[in-house]
Amino acid sequence: MKINELDIPEQIKRIIVQHGYNQLYPPQEEAITAGVLNRKNLVLASPTASGKTLIAELCILKNILENDTKSIYLTPLRALANEKYEEFKKYRELTKSNGDKLEISVSTGDYDSTDEWLGKYDIIISTNEKADSLLRHKAPWMQQIDTIVADEIHLLTDQGRGPTLEVTLTKLMKLNPNAQFLLLSATVKNADEISKWIKGIPITTDWRPVPLREGVFYDGEIQFKDGSARRILTETKKPVIDIALDILKQGGQVLIFTQTRRDAVSYGKNISKVLSRKISKSLEKDLKTIADKILTSGERTGLSEILAEQVKFGAAFHHAGLDASHRRLIEESFKDGKIKILSATPTLAAGVNLPARAVLISNFRRYDPESWSEEISVLEYKQLAGRAGRPQYDKAGESILIAKTSVEQERLMEKYVCSEPEKIWSKLSIENVLRPHVLSTIATGFAYTEEDLYDFFSQTFHAQQHDLKMLKSKVGKILRFLFNEEMITMESRKLLATPFGHRVSELYIDPVSAVIIRDGLYNRPDKLTEVSILQLVSHTPDLSPKLYPRGKESEQLIAYASEHSNELIFKQPDPWNSMYSYEQNLDDFISEIKCVAVMNDWIQEITENDLLGKYKVEPGDLLRLTQTAEWLIFASNQLARLFQHKDLMIKFPILRRRIQYGIKEExxxxxxxxxxxxxxxxxxxxxxxxxxxxxxxxxxxxxxxxxxxxxxxxxxxxxxxxxxxxxx
Ligand SMILES: Nc1ncnc2c1ncn2[C@@H]1O[C@H](COP(=O)(O)OP(=O)(O)OP(=O)(O)O)[C@@H](O)[C@H]1O
Ligand SMILES: [Mg+2]
Incomplete structure (x- = not known):
């Protein structure tokens, strides 16, 4: 099927053809045949790089130009939202029926805002969380949305963030019952079940623009699924590195996925040593320029020095501990083909589009604090493997697992290579994640009575998969909590959010965090200092990432806590007591104090490098920590205003700025x-x-x-x- 044959306005075709697309890919053709251009809802489950975005683009643009409506495109990550924005920019040339040009915006920032300015845009690209927060603020233009695209919808099955996506989609369905919904993912097994939820059509394909060969390595040889095998020359002691060198010799680039940051760094280091003897003079010059850029952008830390050292020879690592600008630089240099072998944690696979000829999965076990070590899911494996094969550069992609014994080789072949990903299961009934959504559903008027509330939840994907009873009992328990904490009132079955409840919903914090902050504001320590406020926000479940002590650090942190004991709002728990009660245990207290100590040093202007040395906190973590703390201090200030703690309303904004910049007050x-x-x-x-x-x-x-x-x-x-x- 040709683009020019499609039933869409001519001006859309012109731009698409101008950008080099003529023929539809087979999954795209299937979607068109299924009636996606006639406003049919669709779940499109189709491999990486099979062109799912174009289908979304066609529907969005057709609906806007023909019906003068708005569209929203939801992604799980800011980086993905920005990537889509770049791809969509070309459509700003289109003219709407009123003669105006089409306008596109990306919105991922501040959660406490209606962003009314977004109302003038035709396409809004947003993260799931931002869209949720806009719904909580009742952004008026949300009612005009007529096309809703949710990308990477396998996230529905994620314990932490799935429920936000699920509730956001349910609310959008209630708000705009006639809107067209398009749900996209590369790794969805039960597209039929999800499509029932959105009253749409499931399309599942395994078509890929570049074929994928999946295999498992053991004892010098890769066994592929198709029965073929390839010997790998042993050059080093590490199979992963030998395979990477083999691919490189054939002109391909390699992505190595590791489970820990430390492994990512150490593979990078070992590979750069080997590559130092293999790269050309001209490439070396380019790489030197990139390495210099790493050293001169952002604050210079031990980590950035290690990275620059690896980049000089065409290797690099990539993980969430890196400064965002360095991460971006590495991504670009890999896309440009300058960096040849990149070792990365799985955060990379969830992020921007970064394919390689080969994907090597160095470890299929992940360290998990609860079960010690667990094997990654098939879904996760398929997400990683799917990155193999660069369109236009590679004839085929290869994804390779590493086994330690021949028995393991067989098992991995069966478990990962020859299997389909697990079904997507709703995680909405997990109480912690459900709690804020129950409050926001009441606060934003999606439910006025308990029946309304159950009716709302009966329209979720969870209700599609499970008996409603389970969810109902959880919701009932949460209602009691919200009522006891005075976030809602319940009068003759009528549910209303109190001003406290409203503000908590808008501030986008967990109701449990709000209770901690509210009570903390009343239970002041003898001496209220920065340490007190930093502990207040560190005590909430919303603070992330949590920092864990290493080695002897626990003792130092306990000493730190006793040094500051008259400033603490929450005292050190008694270890004997906490064995029996549900109170905070000592480990949580220590990691809370670590957050306090790190942030307190940060606002005393300790350098990032010294923080890294002293606490082993990497720049990327420090950034996320200070960003969430800043947000929680803002929220605390809003609650201080609500509960009329006037003195704190001066302290909080000052500390907020100091945390944001890492500076003393002056x-x-x-x-x-x-x-x-x-x-x-x-x-x-x-x-x-x-x-x-x-x-x-x-x-x-x-x-x-x-x-x-x-x-x-x-x-x-x-x-x-x-x-x-x-x-x-
Ligand atoms: N019909 C087409 N002809 C040529 N190129 C196309 C066509 N459709 C899409 N592409 C190109 O294919 C690439 C991958 O498309 P897209 O980003 O939509 O993949 P995807 O299915 O969303 O994959 P992922 O699961 O990784 O997000 C893009 O660079 C896009 O420009
Ligand atoms: Mg995509």
Whole structure:
């Protein structure tokens, strides 16, 4: 089927053909035949790179141009939302029936906002969580949405984030019952079940633009599913590295998936050593440029130095501990073909589109604090394996598991290679994740009575798969909790959110966190300091990532806690007591204190590198930690306002800025300037520029003489100050 034969406005066809698409891929053809262009709802389960996005694009654009409506495109990650935005930009050339050009926006930020400005856009690309928060704020334009695309919907089965996607889709179905729903994923076995939920058609294909050969390595040889085998030369002691070198020799790039960050770094290191003897002079020059970029962008840390060292020879690692700018640089350099072998944790597979000729799965076991070690699911394996094969570059992709014995080789072949992914199961009945959704469903008026509430939940995917009784009993329990904590009122079966309940729902925090914060604000310690507030937010279940002590660190953290004991809101639990009660146990307390200690050092301007050395906290984790803490301090401030703790409403905003930038209070004014972060602000301060007024008085030359401030930045700073306060 050709693009030009489709029943869509001509201007859409023109752009698509201009961008080099002429013929539809087979899964796309199937979707069209099934009636997707006639507003049929669809679950499209089709492999990686089989062109699912184009189907979504065609429906979105047709619906907008023909019916003057809006569309929303949901993705699980900000990085994916931004990637889609880049891909969709080309459609801004399209003209709507009113003569205006089509407008596209991406919205992933601030959760406490209606973002009314989004109302003027035709296509809104958003993360699932952001869409959920917009629904909680009753963004008025959400009712005009007529096409809803949910990408990567296998996330429904994720314990932590699946329920948000499920509830968001259920709410959108209730809000816009006639909207068209398109659900996309590469690894969905039960598309039929999901399609029943959205009253749509399931399409399942195994078509891939680049064929995938899956195999298992053992004893010098890869056995492939099709019966063929390939010997691998033993060059090093590690099979993964030998296979990677074999692929490289044939001109392909390799992605190695590891389960831990430490493995990702160490594979990178070993590979770079081997590659140092193998790369060409011209590539070496390019790689040196990338390595220099890593060292000069962001704060220089031990981790960035290790990365730069590996990149020099065409190897690299990629994990969530890396600074975001470094991660992006590695992704781009791999796409450009400069980095040849990349070892990464599975976060990479969930993120941006980054295929390689071969995917090597170095370990199929994952460390899990509860069960010690568990094998990854088939679904996870298929997500990783699916990354193999770069369209336009590779004739076939290869994904290879590594076995230690021949028995294991056979087992892995059966368990992973020859199996289908597990079914997608709703995780909505997990109480912790259900709790905020029960509150938000009431607070946003999706349910006014208990019956309404059960009716709402009867329309979820969970109800499609399970007896409603199970969910009902959980919801009942949560209702009692919300009622006892005064987030809702229940009068003659009528449910209403209290102002507290409303604010908690909008602030996008767990009701349990809200209770901790509310009670903490009343139970002040003798001396209320930054440590107290940092402990308050670290005590909530919303703070992430949790930091765990290493080695002897526990003792040091306990000492730290007793040093600050008169500042603590939550005291150290008695180990004997906590064995028997449901109170916080000592381990949780220690990891909470670790978060406090790290953040307290951060706002004392300890360098990222020293934090890394002292606590083994990597830059990416530090960033996420400070971002969630900042959000929770904001939420605490909102609750302080609600409960009229006026004194705290001064303290919280100051601490929020300090956490955001990692600075002492005296730098707050300076970091308000664009281009000035914690390091430059400190340099300015040390040079005697304490306030904006000091900079206003200074001449350009004296600014340039401050280390880390170049002449372009100095001019820019001067301009910002003039623009804010133009000379009369
Ligand atoms: N009909 C087509 N002709 C040529 N190229 C196409 C066609 N359809 C899609 N593509 C290209 O195929 C690539 C993969 O498409 P897409 O991103 O939609 O994959 P996907 O099915 O969403 O995979 P994933 O599961 O990895 O998200 C894109 O680069 C896209 O431009
Ligand atoms: Mg996709």
């Amino acid at each position: 730098l707050i004014e300076l970091v308000g300037l664009q281009g000035i972060g914690r390091i430059r602000a400190r340099m300015l301060h040390n040079a005697g520029f304490h306030k904006i007024a000091d900079i206003r008085k200074a001449n350009l030359q004296s600014l340039v003489s401050v280390p880390t401030i170049g002449s372009t930045l100095a001019k820019n700073i001067k301009k910002q100050i003039e623009d804010k306060n133009p000379a009369k």
